[in-house]
Structure formats: structure tokens, C-alpha cells
Amino acid sequence: MSNIISKSGRVIEDPPLARFLFSDTRFAWFWTIIRVLIGLSWLDAASHKLSSPAWMETGEALKGFWMGALAIPDGGKSKIAFDWYRQFLQGMVDNGSYVWFAKLIAIGELMIGIGLIVGAFVGIAAFFGALMNWNFIMAGSASTNGLLLVGAIVLILAWKIAGYYGADFFLLRYIGTPWRGHKVDEVKEPIATGQVASPGQA
Numbered sequence: 001m002s003n004i005i006s007k008s009g010r011v012i013e014d015p016p017l018a019r020f021l022f023s024d025t026r027f028a029w030f031w032t033i034i035r036v037l038i039g040l041s042w043l044d045a046a047s048h049k050l051s052s053p054a055w056m057e058t059g060e061a062l063k064g065f066w067m068g069a070l071a072i073p074d075g076g077k078s079k080i081a082f083d084w085y086r087q088f089l090q091g092m093v094d095n096g097s098y099v100w101f102a103k104l105i106a107i108g109e110l111m112i113g114i115g116l117i118v119g120a121f122v123g124i125a126a127f128f129g130a131l132m133n134w135n136f137i138m139a140g141s142a143s144t145n146g147l148l149l150v151g152a153i154v155l156i157l158a159w160k161i162a163g164y165y166g167a168d169f170f171l172l173r174y175i176g177t178p179w180r181g182h183k184v185d186e187v188k189e190p191i192a193t194g195q196v197a198s199p200g201q202a
Contacts (some may be wrong), residue, residue, distance in 0.1 A: 020157045028164035035155055038129065042109050043117070053145070056102070061108075062098040062101060071090055080139060119168050120168060123162070126152040126153075134149060
């Protein structure tokens with residue numbers, strides 16, 4: 001979590017607890033465990049889809065899932081709570097989009113899992129994981145999606161250190177955040193021209 005600069009130019013600092021949880025590398029080990037566990041869940045979900053023709057060829061598996069979400073039982077209530085989302089899914093079914101979208105889901109789950117496990121661009125991987133969980137929940141599928149969504153959100157908040165013990169340690173250093181630079185106690189203020197340094201002044 002980065003500091004917020006208001007219009008007046010004042011800096012609103014994060015609470016100490018938030019800095020420790022989401023920015024302090026001493027807590028990176030915890031987020032490593034969380035991201036690996038969530039990543040393994042995504043890999044497990046992807047493995048079943050990638051080997052299934054119903055996902056990778058015809059898309060019938062996704063069509064069946066969407067049709068089940070759209071169905072309204074007699075005297076019952078729809079699984080989808082929002083009409084705009086129902087119309088979105090109905091349009092996807094009518095256009096036959098399940099054929100290519102099923103492949104996108106399967107490959108997306110694989111990429112999310114790999115990204116989280118190896119710690120590469122954890123914040124981005126967690127965002128797309130959260131987006132996928134949100135869509136499953138919107139379609140009426142609870143399962144473990146709620147828990148995975150919460151896990152993805154906290155990984156997004158901890159993006160700076162969640163991949164510290166992973167590929168992000170190297171990737172983000174080349175991008176320039178968050179570990180590139182000097183430590184606070186190593187930064188020295190330059191002495192202005194004509195200013196005489198007093199004893200003990202660096």
C-alpha cells in the first residue's frame with residue numbers, strides 16, 4: 001500500500017500495522033504461503049479443464065454451467081441476482097461465445113496459478129484471479145470462490161512483498177519498485193553551497 005497525496009500536498013501515511021502487513025519484507029513469508037496455496041488451487045482447477053474436450057474443443061462444459069446459472073426452476077429463484085449479468089450471460093450463450101471463452105478460462109486459470117506459485121507479477125495475477133472468482137460468484141457458484149476472492153484481494157494489497165520470495169524480487173527491481181533505491185539510513189542530505197558543516201553533521 002502506497003501513501004496517498006491529497007490535493008493540498010499533504011501525505012497521509014499508512015497505519016503502522018498496514019505498513020507491516022503489506023510493505024514490510026519481514027512479513028513476506030506469510031504472503032508466500034498464501035499465494036502458493038491459492039496458486040495450487042488454480043492449477044488444480046486448470047488441470048481438469050485443459051485435459052477435457054468439453055472445455056478445450058466444444059466449450060460444452062462452460063455452456064452447461066451458463067445454462068444452469070440462467071435456468072429458473074418452477075416456483076424457485078434464479079441463481080443470478082442481477083438482471084444485467086443475466087443478460088450478459090444470455091448474450092454470450094446466444095452468440096456461441098462459450099466455445100472460445102472456455103479455452104480462455106482454462107488457460108487463464110493455468111497462468112494465474114503459475115504466476116502466483118512462482119511469484120511473478122503477483123498483484124496482476126491476483127487481480128485476474130479475483131475477477132474470475134467474482135464472475136463465478138455472480139453466476140451463482142459459491143464453492144470456494146468466496147474464500148479465494150478474499151485471498152486474491154489481500155494479495156493485491158500486499159503486491160509489493162507477496163512475491164519477495166519469488167520472481168517478483170527480480171522482476172520488480174528492474175521495473176523500479178519497490179526494492180530499488182537506498183535505505184533510509186544511507187541517504188544523506190547534500191550540503192548547500194557555502195554552508196559549513198557543524199561537528200557531527202554528515
